[in-house]
Amino acid sequence: MAEQQKSEKMWGGRFAEATAASVEAYSASIQYDARLYHHDIMGSKAHARMLARQGLITVEECDAILEGLTEIEAEIDRGEFVFRPELEDIHMNIEKVLTDRIGAAGAKLHTARSRNDQVNLDFRLYLRDEADALDTLLAEVQRAFARMARKYLGAVMPGYTHMQRAQPVLLSHHLLAYVEMFQRDRDRLVGCRQRIDVLPLGSAAMAGTGLPIDRQFVADELGFAAISANSMDTSGDRDFAMEMLFCLNLIQLHLSRLSEELVLWSSKEFEFVRIGDRYCTGSSIMPQKKNPDIPELMRGKTGRVTGALMSLLMTMKGLPLTYNRDLQEDKEQVFDALDTVKASLSITAELMDNTEFNQERLQAATIGGFMTATDLADYLVKRNMPFRQAHGVVGRIVALCQERDCELIDLSLAELQEHSELIEADIFEVLSVEGSINSRLSAGGTAQIRVEEALTRVEQQLGMQ
Numbered sequence: 001m002a003e004q005q006k007s008e009k010m011w012g013g014r015f016a017e018a019t020a021a022s023v024e025a026y027s028a029s030i031q032y033d034a035r036l037y038h039h040d041i042m043g044s045k046a047h048a049r050m051l052a053r054q055g056l057i058t059v060e061e062c063d064a065i066l067e068g069l070t071e072i073e074a075e076i077d078r079g080e081f082v083f084r085p086e087l088e089d090i091h092m093n094i095e096k097v098l099t100d101r102i103g104a105a106g107a108k109l110h111t112a113r114s115r116n117d118q119v120n121l122d123f124r125l126y127l128r129d130e131a132d133a134l135d136t137l138l139a140e141v142q143r144a145f146a147r148m149a150r151k152y153l154g155a156v157m158p159g160y161t162h163m164q165r166a167q168p169v170l171l172s173h174h175l176l177a178y179v180e181m182f183q184r185d186r187d188r189l190v191g192c193r194q195r196i197d198v199l200p201l202g203s204a205a206m207a208g209t210g211l212p213i214d215r216q217f218v219a220d221e222l223g224f225a226a227i228s229a230n231s232m233d234t235s236g237d238r239d240f241a242m243e244m245l246f247c248l249n250l251i252q253l254h255l256s257r258l259s260e261e262l263v264l265w266s267s268k269e270f271e272f273v274r275i276g277d278r279y280c281t282g283s284s285i286m287p288q289k290k291n292p293d294i295p296e297l298m299r300g301k302t303g304r305v306t307g308a309l310m311s312l313l314m315t316m317k318g319l320p321l322t323y324n325r326d327l328q329e330d331k332e333q334v335f336d337a338l339d340t341v342k343a344s345l346s347i348t349a350e351l352m353d354n355t356e357f358n359q360e361r362l363q364a365a366t367i368g369g370f371m372t373a374t375d376l377a378d379y380l381v382k383r384n385m386p387f388r389q390a391h392g393v394v395g396r397i398v399a400l401c402q403e404r405d406c407e408l409i410d411l412s413l414a415e416l417q418e419h420s421e422l423i424e425a426d427i428f429e430v431l432s433v434e435g436s437i438n439s440r441l442s443a444g445g446t447a448q449i450r451v452e453e454a455l456t457r458v459e460q461q462l463g464m465q
């Protein structure tokens with residue numbers, strides 16, 4: 001009777017009692033870490049090959065392990081594998097079934113390995129693939145923006161600071177700003193991927209192992225660029241996961257800023273964009289409503305992605321070296337953030353392809369607000385007036401316009417000259433929206449030729465030409 005009560009866990013040797021059901025339920029991670037199965041099996045296969053090569057298991061044992069793992073992977077793929085919560089996590093679920101099926105060889109797989117370095121390995125392998133998937137999605141979104149920038153090349157709109165009309169710009173310049181943000185997101189992922197791409201396996205529990213393993217062989221098998229340098233650092237390290245969360249946060253934050261603009265721009269007050277019906281929803285009470293729910297949700301989901309980063313930062317903050325079970329709290333947050341950001345990216349590419357800009361409204365919005373006032377000041381500066389003085393002169397001209405409820409361009413030459421003799425007839429070209437935009441020739445500026453250059457470069461980088 002007492003014998004039956006004893007622990008049946010793979011680590012149960014020293015335990016006199018079976019684990020409490022509440023403990024099993026509280027500590028199981030299989031509900032979410034099952035998604036690591038492919039990478040867990042990939043890592044175990046490389047480890048088994050290394051063990052055989054080092055004479056720690058026989059070639060026959062290795063073959064049995066490889067075959068058994070292939071079979072298990074196919075069963076999980078097909079949804080036929082039964083995951084058991086009492087076996088805690090993906091590592092134990094796979095190893096237990098393997099051992100039940102192939103016997104002693106299966107029981108040798110965990111030689112010179114701990115779940116501490118195994119889970120770290122699985123997570124890195126998984127995130128390395130996810131970094132690549134994110135890069136592909138980001139490039140798709142960039143292409144959608146580049147297509148729009150090409151389609152609307154020449155369309156003008158107000159550029160804003162403080163949400164006040166500031167200076168006229170090309171719509172394509174605004175759209176290409178997002179391409180730059182997403183490019184930084186991609187570059188950041190390249191750096192993050194480099195730090196993910198380090199083999200942790202071989203650190204064992206945390207001190208390394210006395211068995212004659214070959215870590216470099218495993219690194220080569222799994223395509224890792226390097227092997228970790230310190231076993232203690234490795235088993236307690238989740239910097240790569242926090243860094244991935246930070247990368248995800250900036251992506252979602254960029255999408256959130258875009259979302260805010262789409263919500264604003266699709267309002268009656270702006271009417272800058274029309275989002276396709278298929279990408280909007282209606283109201284259950286107000287029959288006239290067409291709501292921008294997708295950008296709103298995207299803006300809203302930024303909260304949970306930020307929460308995931310905060311959550312892992314807080315989990316990590318007081319942890320002593322090396323592995324602590326707290327670390328199991330890392331995966332759910334990262335998985336949720338990944339799912340959210342990937343879904344947001346893929347719907348953004350569709351959304352942009354199904355959004356139209358109202359060029360007349362954009363153009364009309366460039367009138368009013370004295371947006372070429374800086375051009376007038378620059379004009380005076382080119383005629384040698386100190387900029388601060390020019391600023392004052394133009395400020396007084398703007399005040400006059402406000403009094404008369406007119407625009408700068410509506411004043412006569414004589415009226416302008418009352419404020420400065422430096423002003424001549426060529427001023428009216430300078431005060432026009434197109435004149436203003438095309439004068440902004442500085443590198444990275446909004447002049448049409450600069451924007452065309454930028455767009456061409458982006459199209460080339462994105463393989464669109």
Ligand code: ARG
Nearest residue numbers: 029089115116119325327328
């Ligand atoms: N499921 C565990 C995790 O996610 C795996 C490692 C468990 N190691 C241990 N010694 N209990 O962190």
